Amino acid sequence: MSALAYAVADTAVIAKRNLLRIPRQPDLWVSFTIQPIMFVVLFVYVFGGAIQTPGYDDYVDFLMPGIIVQTMSFGGFVTAIGLSDDLRKGLIDRFRSLPMARSAVLAGRTLADVVTNTVSLAVMVVVGVLVGFNFTSSSLEIVAGFGLLLLFGYAFSWAFAFVALVSNSAEGAQALGFMVIFPLTFLSSAFVPPESMPAAIEAFAEANPVSTVVDATRALFLDAPAGNDVWAAVLWCLGLIVVFAGLSVYRYKRAVSS
């Protein structure tokens, strides 16, 4: 077998390993099912009444694409916690002492996390419809929207893989992750229109790739004019994947358990 064939086979072995683990860690389900539902309830029923979203009949229509994007980014925590755990327990040492591809542990991890993100996405879509969200676009556009969201989630899994590898513990990875994810998701077009923010924050929100992905998702779900948002969102995601996959694999090669 060629090196590439081995890399693919090793990635599949690790992905299978991580998938087998999912049903055996029910405490982890909370983070990708219950938690996003709580966010929906909070924003729709608590904050929603006070938020003005010109151009949208109902705040739910504005909110759901944004909150699903945030949920996808939170999927990165599953990646980070899983990797930190493997580092702490010495499993990464074992993997690094094996003749397996250097990229496989991370590629298998992030691939398996696409599955948890898919579960999260399904939960969010069902909850969204229950609280009154209306898809008004074609089914092709909706499917494209799902694809974009999973690609975005995959990109964040790679970013969080890097966060886990540079942190000394799962707690450290979570703290660092929150410091990145909160400004990125809240200072964006996900929850309120950027026009309602002070000028400096509005400028940040407009430039924020999370806003690009949120706007693209709205366009794909609500049949709104997308402009170049969809292509820009795809490019952002691919760029993040290339950068963080490269950084993470480089870091993995020298990873040390603590």
Add this chain to the structure above:
Amino acid sequence: MADAAIAVEGLRKRFGDVQALCGIDLSSPPGTILGLLGPNGAGKTTAVRILTTLLPPEAGSARVAGLDVVKDAAALRSRIGLAGQYAAVDENLTGWENLEMVGRLYHLGGKPSRERAFELLDRFSLNDAADRLAKTYSGGMRRRLDLAAALVARPPVLFLDEPTTGLDPRSRLQLWETIEARVAAGTTVLLTTQYLDEADRLADRIAVIDHGRVIAEGTPNQLKDRVGGERLELTLEEYDQEPAAIEALAPLADERPKCEHGILVMPFDKSRGDIADAVRRLDAANVEIADIAVRRPTLDDVFISLTGHAAAPDEEEEQQQEQEREEAAA
């Protein structure tokens, strides 16, 4: 030594301000056990991590199974097995799933990996637990599973980093027997331990490491001979007879006998008298003895005489090791 399974020369490694290895030389012929003995923080784990390609050395050379640990790292990984201090098994996989996964990652192929997993579970008496998640295993079972994982690819060289730390005596003995069986079958083992009895029982040769240096090397018997010959140990019936006992036995030794808590210890030189002589002298001095024994030095004595401290871990050294790890991670 071209034929050595493990050949290390001048190996150095630094973590920040800590020089973890200050140029160590090691050599081990195939089919033998080399024991690395030393307290926590001595550099044992660092040496193992370099030899298993997990860490790059700062200087020096190391060859394992004829392959260079830096230049031939990729090829070397299929020829070594590693069982670590922390039993590195996936707690959320079953015993069988763990071993099958490792087999596939050694690229043994699907069917051989599945069969090898069953075979090893059988050999390590884990059949009944094959389909249970590893998190339900006892400490001893986890160590056995960890060791089984290290043996999946039948590696010619096996690295065991403190394989029995934290195990109960029975599990320890079982693990020792398993390791001995592997060596009888031709495997070379590098074993680190802070337990002297473990090194004594298992190792063909021992390298004593302290503060990143090999401070002594040899067979267990050679090391014991270095701290001198046999010693006489006497337990007195009455503490207050200590001075009388010391006076009575002083002519039999160059050094003045030492006595503490009613136990008298002295170097025992057969050319100057024997046990019967010692007993006669004590009897003449009206000293009553509860017990008398001639004792060979233990590795404990070796360790204390070489390093000036006992092998048992102390807090300061644990902190130092902790610091090394953190710096290694940074």
